[in-house]
Amino acid sequence: xxxxxxxxxxxxxxxxxxxxxxxxxxxxxxxxxxxxxxxxxxxxxxxxxxxxxxxxxxxxxxxxxxxxxxxxxxxxxxxxxxxxxxxxxxxxxxxxxxxxxxxxxxxxxxxxxxxxxxxxxxxxxxxxxxxxxxxxxxxxxxxxxxxxxxxxxxxxxxxxxxxxxxxxxxxxxxxxxxxxxxxxxxxxxxxxxxxxxx
Amino acid sequence: xxxxxxxxxxxxxxxxxxxxxxxxxxxxxxxxxxxxxxxxxxxxxxxxxxxxxxxxxxxxxxxxxxxxxxxxxxxxxxxxxxxxxxxxxxxxxxxxxxxxxxxxxxxxxxxxxxxxxxxxxxxxxxxxxxxxxxxxxxxxxxxxxxxxxxxxxxxxxxxxxxxxxxxxxxxxxxxxxxxxxxxxxxxxxxxxxxxxxxxxxxxxxxxxxxxxxxxxxxxxxxxxxxxxxxxxxxxxxxxxxxxxxxxxxxxxxxxxxxxxxxxxxxxxxxxxxxxxxxxxxxxxxxxxxxxxxxxxxxxxxxxxxxxxxxxxxxxxxxxxxxxxxxxxxxxxxxxxxxxxxxxxxxxxxxxxxxxxxxxx
Numbered sequence: 001x002x003x004x005x006x007x008x009x010x011x012x013x014x015x016x017x018x019x020x021x022x023x024x025x026x027x028x029x030x031x032x033x034x035x036x037x038x039x040x041x042x043x044x045x046x047x048x049x050x051x052x053x054x055x056x057x058x059x060x061x062x063x064x065x066x067x068x069x070x071x072x073x074x075x076x077x078x079x080x081x082x083x084x085x086x087x088x089x090x091x092x093x094x095x096x097x098x099x100x101x102x103x104x105x106x107x108x109x110x111x112x113x114x115x116x117x118x119x120x121x122x123x124x125x126x127x128x129x130x131x132x133x134x135x136x137x138x139x140x141x142x143x144x145x146x147x148x149x150x151x152x153x154x155x156x157x158x159x160x161x162x163x164x165x166x167x168x169x170x171x172x173x174x175x176x177x178x179x180x181x182x183x184x185x186x187x188x189x190x191x192x193x194x195x196x197x198x
Numbered sequence: 199x200x201x202x203x204x205x206x207x208x209x210x211x212x213x214x215x216x217x218x219x220x221x222x223x224x225x226x227x228x229x230x231x232x233x234x235x236x237x238x239x240x241x242x243x244x245x246x247x248x249x250x251x252x253x254x255x256x257x258x259x260x261x262x263x264x265x266x267x268x269x270x271x272x273x274x275x276x277x278x279x280x281x282x283x284x285x286x287x288x289x290x291x292x293x294x295x296x297x298x299x300x301x302x303x304x305x306x307x308x309x310x311x312x313x314x315x316x317x318x319x320x321x322x323x324x325x326x327x328x329x330x331x332x333x334x335x336x337x338x339x340x341x342x343x344x345x346x347x348x349x350x351x352x353x354x355x356x357x358x359x360x361x362x363x364x365x366x367x368x369x370x371x372x373x374x375x376x377x378x379x380x381x382x383x384x385x386x387x388x389x390x391x392x393x394x395x396x397x398x399x400x401x402x403x404x405x406x407x408x409x410x411x412x413x414x415x416x417x418x419x420x421x422x423x424x425x426x427x428x429x430x431x432x433x434x435x436x437x438x439x440x441x442x443x444x445x446x447x448x449x450x451x452x453x454x455x456x457x458x459x460x461x462x463x464x465x466x467x468x469x470x471x472x473x474x475x476x477x478x479x480x481x482x483x484x485x486x487x488x489x490x491x492x493x494x495x496x497x498x499x500x501x502x503x504x505x506x507x508x509x510x511x512x513x514x515x516x517x518x519x520x521x522x523x524x525x526x527x528x529x530x531x532x533x534x535x536x537x538x539x540x541x542x543x544x545x546x547x548x549x550x551x552x553x554x555x556x557x558x
Contacts, residue, residue, distance in 0.1 A: 023374065027203050030376045036203070038374035042229060043312065063468035065373055068543045 004059045006144055007067045009084055010134075011052035012076025012097070017131035021074070022053035024135050028145045028153040029057040037065035050079055057144040072141075074134050075101065076117070095137060097130065113137065113180065120175045129172035136176025147177050201376040206344040206366065209377050210300055211236035213348035214272055218385025219298070220246035221271040223260035225253060227279045228312040229368040230302035234274065254279040258286030258299075265295035266407035268393030270352055270385050274300035276368075277318050278309055280326075287361055288327030292409025294392075294424075296355035298348065299333070300364045302371035305539040313539020314368030316461060319516035322365050323490040330421050332428045334362045335489040337460040341375035343487075349380055350443075358431055359392070365489060367512065369462045369541060432491040445493040446485040449475065453482025455555055456500055458509045458521055460486050462541065467510060469544045470551065479555050489517070497524035506554060507531045510547055512540075 012018040029036040040053040054067035073084045075096040093111040099118030115137050117130040139147045222237045241248040251257035257273050264271040280301045305315040322335045336347045351362040411417035435444045457467045464485035474481035509518040518533045534550045536542040
């Protein structure tokens with residue numbers, strides 16, 4: 001992952017909040033003083049269909065906002081892995097929701113990060129915040145946004161929300177971040193080596 | 199003012215409000231529906247009027263009415279809806295009523311699909327409806343420019359009493375980027391002496407806005423008057439005060455191959471130019487920001503220094519004709535396009551450049 005620019009594709013079922021997750025990351029990037037862009041896939045889509053968006057965070061001006069070769073794919077469901085797995089840049093990262101995506105043989109030239117986002121969200125008492133668990137986890141890897149940036153940005157993103165909702169969102173960020181820290185994904189290809197043993 | 203992360207469609211809506219526009223008439227269609235949705239909420243907050251009309255035809259005629267009365271007024275749609283509006287746009291151009299029309303282009307012809315496209319270039323730059331007329335066509339390539347050009351569009355339309363078309367596409371309408379919103383303008387509805395709503399010192403004086411001239415001589419005189427106005431506009435954009443506004447050049451001075459594209463394509467071409475330069479290919483970019491009047495002079499000049507041109511569009515080749523007219527046969531002009539809603543990737547464009555630069 002280049003330190004100057006991060007190109008991310010975020011994908012999942014409609015209703016899993018991937019467009020909002022992209023917005024959270026983009027908005028956080030903007031408040032952290034970076035150049036950002038966010039493009040949704042839009043189509044004649046419906047609840048339960050697939051949705052995805054492309055986000056770029058960059059220290060420099062963003063020329064093309066289109067993401068053809070992502071540095072990172074954040075996949076919330078299985079079809080998203082199938083669709084985007086091959087597009088990830090060599091040396092890039094696939095961060096996936098292991099609550100809905102089983103372990104399998106992935107590519108061996110990318111970093112794999114499994115986050116049981118639905119389980120974590122359910123532990124927190126609201127399955128809808130699975131997307132924000134991913135945001136917290138992503139901030140651990142990003143060189144352009146930090147966990148603190150994410151936290152600072154939240155009140156502006158959920159305007160008018162009740163305090164309980166704000167708290168659970170913050171907790172989701174924290175859980176995602178901590179999960180990555182505990183698993184020490186930062187060092188080497190931990191998950192992949194586990195897979196090799198399956 | 200702090201930057202705001204906004205969709206292109208919403209940025210147009212907010213910029214219109216800041217420009218003093220208080221009247222919007224439209225009909226929903228993907229991929230521009232966020233714009234009427236935004237204004238439906240926003241205009242009542244500033245004592246404005248939002249009407250979801252019964253059809254696109256009705257909406258453009260409401261624009262005709264409000265514009266004639268002197269108001270800053272706009273409508274928006276996407277390709278099939280803009281086709282429906284053409285009759286009204288022709289009347290508005292004939293009656294010289296200022297207004298802003300936004301087209302967030304999608305795939306055609308017919309109902310086509312709802313994905314981004316650039317296949318309305320001819321319709322936009324050749325009038326679109328019947329009769330000898332022109333609309334000023336602005337082509338933003340970022341969410342910031344969606345906002346800025348909305349304001350410029352209102353100013354230009356008032357100055358020249360001519361409809362201005364903001365030509366965008368599904369990507370620009372849907373994408374979010376940070377925007378610096380401009381300062382609000384005060385707009386006085388009683389500032390246009392020709393408008394129906396104008397109240398001058400003579401209380402008995404009444405104005406008329408019409409596009410009907412039944413007498414041959416009168417209509418001919420009117421058409422030459424319009425023609426002269428279009429000449430004045432063309433001069434201002436080609437060598438006058440809007441010269442720098444009309445076109446953006448990037449690394450053209452020593453370029454052997456000039457890539458040409460507008461709107462979202464110009465952003466992708468900028469990436470392609472950077473990649474070409476890293477590979478030692480001297481590529482440059484010309485991006486028309488105004489599509490009518492077309493920035494012909496830039497191409498006349500670069501035809502002397504560059505060896506070839508590659509025009510890239512999300513169509514089967516429309517703007518390429520204007521580039522060919524401007525280059526006037528002095529250098530070869532090639533075309534690459536994707537259509538049907540596919541946005542070409544930088545890789546496939548780079549591949550085309552390679553074929554032209556290293557033909558073996």
